[in-house]
Amino acid sequence: MTAQDHALCSHCLLPIGRRAMRLTVNGEACAFCCYGCCIAYQVKHGKTEEWEAAWLLIRLGVGGFLSMNIMLFSLLLYSDAFSGADAEMLPWIHLLLWLFATPAVIILGGPFLREAWLHGMEGRLTSSALIVLGVGAAYFYSAFATIEGSPQVYFDTATMVLMLFTAGYYLDAAGRARAARDLQPLLAAESEWATVVIGDGEYRRPVREVDAGVLVRVRPGERIPVDGVIMEGESHTDEALLTGESRQIAKGVGSHVIAGSINLDGPLLIQSRGVANATRWAQICRSVRDALIRRSPSQRLADNIVGVFVPIILVLGIGASVYWAQHLSFDRALLIGLAVLVVACPCAVGLAAPMATSLGIGRLARHGCLVRDPAALEALARIRLIAFDKTGTLTSGQARVVAIDSDGTSADAVLAHAAGLERHSEHGLARAIAAAAAARGLEPVAIHDVRVVPGRGIRGKSDGRIVAAGSAALMRELGWSLTPNLAEHGRQREASSHSVIYVGWGEQAYAALSLDDTPLPEARSTVEALRRRGVRVTLLTGDLPAAAVRIAAAVGIETGDIEAGLTPEAKRAALGRRRHDHGMAAMVGDGLNDAPVLAGADVGIAVGSATDLAREAAAVVLPPEGLRTLPWVIDVARAVRATILTNLAWAFGYNLIAIGLAMVGVLQPVLAAAVMAGSSIVVVLNSLRLERLPEPVPSAAAESAPASRSTATSNQKAA
Template identity: 35%
Template sequence: MVTAAATPSRSLSTCSVCGLTTLHPLTNKAGDVFCCPSCREVAALLAESPLEEAARSGRSLAPAQVQGRTDAVVLTLSGMWCSSCAWLVGEQLKRTKGVVDAEVSFIQGQANITYDSKITNCQLLKKRVRSLGYQATLPNETPRDEEESFYMRLLIGGVMVLHDMIVGAGIYAREIFGWATPESQPLVDFFQVMMLVTSLPVLILLGLPILRAGLASLLRGQPNIHTLITIGTFSAFGLSVRNLIAGHGDLYFDTATMLIFLVSIGRWLEMQAHKSSSQAVMRLLEQIPDEATIVTAEGDKVVRVAELRAGQRVRVRPGEKFPVDGLIATGEGDVDESLLTGEPRPVTHRPGDTVRAGTLNLDGGVEIIATAVGASTAAGQISRLLHEALWNRSPLERLADKLSAWMTPIALSLAAIAFLFWNHQSGVEEGLLVALSVLLIACPCALGLATPLTLWLSLGRAAESGVILRSTSALEWLAKVEKIFFDKTGTLTKLPMRVREVFVPSSPALLPKGEGSRNPPLPMGEGLGVREKDFLQIVGSVENESEHPLAKAIVEFAKANEVEFIKPVSFKAIPGMGVIAELPIPNNQLPIFIGNERLIAQNGLTISNEIKQRAESMREAGQVVVFAGWGGQVRGLVGLGETVREEARDVLHQLQSRGLSLSVLTGDEERAGRRWEEALGIPVKAGLSPDEKMSHLAGSAAMIGDGINDGPALAASTIGLAMNHGTDVARSAADVVLMRDDLRAVPWLFDLSKTAMRRVKENLGWAFIYNILGVGLAMAGLMKPVFAALAMVMSSVFVTANAMRMNKYPLLHQEESVVEQP
């Protein structure tokens, strides 16, 4: 009899990465022990992380210190399954040496990274993302079509899963109905091996990306959804291989493949939802043509739009889209501006009118002078605002991200508890199955989708209606607003205002040297006298430098009366009061003051009784009075009248019916304020400076305005809304820009915000209830892994479908007109 020779005993080593016992250890230069080359490679990647360095040295991570010039790059990411994946990538990038800041958007599938160019570069950052188990491409690279590739893998995987399910059903039916015979066992064994063979393509095509990302996140101590699916699926697969080799026990190949397939189906549905949510931005970019026809001395020439410069003359034929923003030089026609404003009706444009890039020239050939190209166009600016909105995450989004990040370790802990309990009660196999069900049920996919998808779809819907929100936070703030303050001029009234009267007294002379005629003033209906023209030339020349709506109305009136302007030597706007300037008039370099009575009083100008009486009569007629003076005296008056928007009273009534408190903040005098209070039916606070307007904006208040005076108030309010014709200052201070010059967008927007917040709350409520009930059933052993996976997918489908309902939210439609003030 031959006996086996005794072998010397030896101590078993433990892998420093995965913790498995190894008989043939591998080591690195540091002496760490690994069970296989893969674990050694993972350890090498980990060693590059500043987190690992900090852990070994016992020090905490400090913010990155910039040594050189900072650069920024936007990486396009693929392979992220939920917002917790985005959180993981963002956290790891922030811990990477040389990275100053990193923001990752799950919805956009992009990472916005600011880094120190002396320490790291784009390629190293790309490598860092790949080490986490995700794909990354640089802006100058062509990303692989993830959607098409994923669809093909899903199709092949689906065929394999169908095979496993059919074979599995036959084997189960054999046991249930007593069809098992010794003669059929070899055939059963063959089909069981075939289940193993057909499950491998599913695990490789659909499961390998999940395994790679799940392992990377687990080894970094930041488990995510990939980790949960990896542990669950490959536990079921490993148990099945063990039972197949042992020749006894149940096989779960069909369960493992079905889990991967169902999760992948959920991912596919999310990809479609994300594509839909970004359509508003993509539609803007796609509508701007690549080429344009410029008019040169040699004739027409076709060039790329990227080569155009402001000031060039561009020809646009009927049926073509405008390639740039510009002013019409010759020709006229109807233009479809629905891309920018949401207004379905064509707008007729004539020489001197502004047209926007991306809008459609329906009829009539025109030539335009380019004023803005590329990113400077209205379409480019709107696209930029929408992109920025994704990076400005709302408090609700940040809360959902934190909850998703916490859910994964909680799920792992609950699964471990379930395994220990059921392993003690019914054995290791039952323990693994119950733990697998818990892992799948507790996946935070629905929680991560609940908020961002709803908010971004709402942003897109608003953009389609001509309402641009700077951030998703704006929707949250709008839903909480209790008070709304309106600016009057240009907001509740229709611009432009019109000059109704110019008054110049018979004496004193307009200029110190007596230039100008002493002809008496003529009635406005009969034309301007010479003295009024002299006065209007001075006032118009100064106001031509201002962006205030009143100034623009005066300038237009002066132009209509063929007044020639003089370029001021100096110009200064005084918010809430008026302007001060000097004109290069011979022997007259005195400051010229144009504005309200407060500006005049503050600078010590006297007002004659004749002018006071005329100003009083103008106010009695409901006009806004502009004083103009120099040399210590007021020289004349300009009276302007306003028209109330036709929709204003109806809009105010709608907002009041929603329980909102409404007020008007205006710089008009008290008497004019009382007239407007009677006309509009809401409180009017008159005679306010910009600082005084800000003092009224306490609490959850929205400010709606458009003029240069409103910039501080728009910035100080909880949320500021700027009308389309507002100045750049107002737009930069506003959280919302109404591209359509129509107040009906205001109640529509408030309704949209409340609907969006209701959808978010529904989704969050569903996600919490689903997780609490589902985890309870799974831990009690009442839910099989396949049904747990199906429940997880259906939960994500429910949240996605509920969010997608925002795509059906009605767009803003209206008829735009005005009625004269009585």
């Protein structure tokens, strides 16, 4: 007997056997012994979307049973089965239909009546009002006809219209519940609990109460609730929720872990490194919630149109009934008016934008891309120009040794002496030199009596000789001459905006180290991918023109699309000029001085390593090392906008045609309701296609990094 055979139903706690029903409810995997337990559990424990879908399914089942019986007897009436000697049974059949129809109308129509009443109290007419008026007219007309003994009743019309609309609403709610289940892990940061270790005891605490320095125990299979450092244990983590990367990452003592990732195979003791509500997971949670609450321009437009559309349809429905009453019987004219009200119900219009937008925002959030406003998603789809900042956006933002020019001394000897000095310094260039030496496996030369010479470099002693690294001015101050060849190399490097450090010992300068900020491995492919999508790319930077030209050439930006030496205000003005020439423009940046231009762009995009101010000013935030996802983000935005436009075109186009057919008497109310429900289903299915969009291109940085280091090392050795 397997472990599965011992599993219990999540609702009734009976054994589930081999054919269990499995469903994710509130982000938790559940198993059920039967479909009834599955529905009951969702009603009792499900969040809004799941609860709504489950209740609709229950109403659909009860209402369907009653409606099918009504349809059975109605078909007998339409076939004149109760004629001749059986005619005396006709009033009793009508009464039986009335008895079946009354609970069906209450069960199926109750939600529509409640919604119409609440909106009516606010002075608004919505699609529910059309349904209530149409169904109510058919039901009460049939009730009066039953009392008066009229041969024509339309209880089947009233109940089947409600059945079809409820079926459409159920499919809509099921689609929303599916989208909500996909988003549940992203939105759970604020409701998570953590196992806090205090002394020898473990206590469950809400994650919002966990502060920096607190020890948290995370068992295998649990989601890590805090950002922190592993103090005890080894495991693998899955960070797909935040980065979109499906690969497992090995973690051990001293490794950093991020909140929202899953601990896969080993218990961990983690020390929190910050307040729980400041983690990236919590930021994603807040951003997604805020974005889903806001309404996009397409949604607002659709809402405004529906607000005008519903009163017009009421007038058209009444007008159609009045007109046809002069040519047909009253009951036939009533059915035509009812068909107009039913077929024009703007359910599909109301779903057209919200569902596509929610799915798009959720898809981006699952890959760590935050969208603060749905309007930004729609604007991003129409972007024709993207301007990049340089440092920290297209480049790593950290200096690296890119060349070693010497007069014949080996590069390893130069780096070993330089690293021996620079390990005593906290300067950014010093760290770059130490990293270059470590990459070659060099042991720094032991140097003592180290002294920093402000603004010029650093000096010390080794084996009784002075060792120095710094500017040409420091070399001259020490009385050390530069060979003509070395001096020329240094001038050329400085003219290209490289930082140059001369290294010497024993009263002679032996080499010049060139350091520079290097382009990100994915920068060029990102620029090329944007161009293939018809987006013009430009570089706006505050750096020197020579550095801007060099980086632009490396990533594939044309010389005419470069503006350098810009202040923050000048960047904003430059973007405004280019927007005037090329159309809607986005700005990608990460620095403090990028905040004004990010806020002034049609869409401001901040990279994950951006400063807090830049992130707050941006409408879209990419994940760390997420520049490669930018073309994919644009693809998703375009797909969302295309889906919204397709949904709206279908919904409005369908309504116009269907209303015309209903007004000339071609559509019966039941057929009109079926077509209306079908329209909503088409919109839902069209929106769900967004879930099948391709994934972003995997990062090549990790794969190319070893090769890049190897190439850089070879180049330095050759130099």
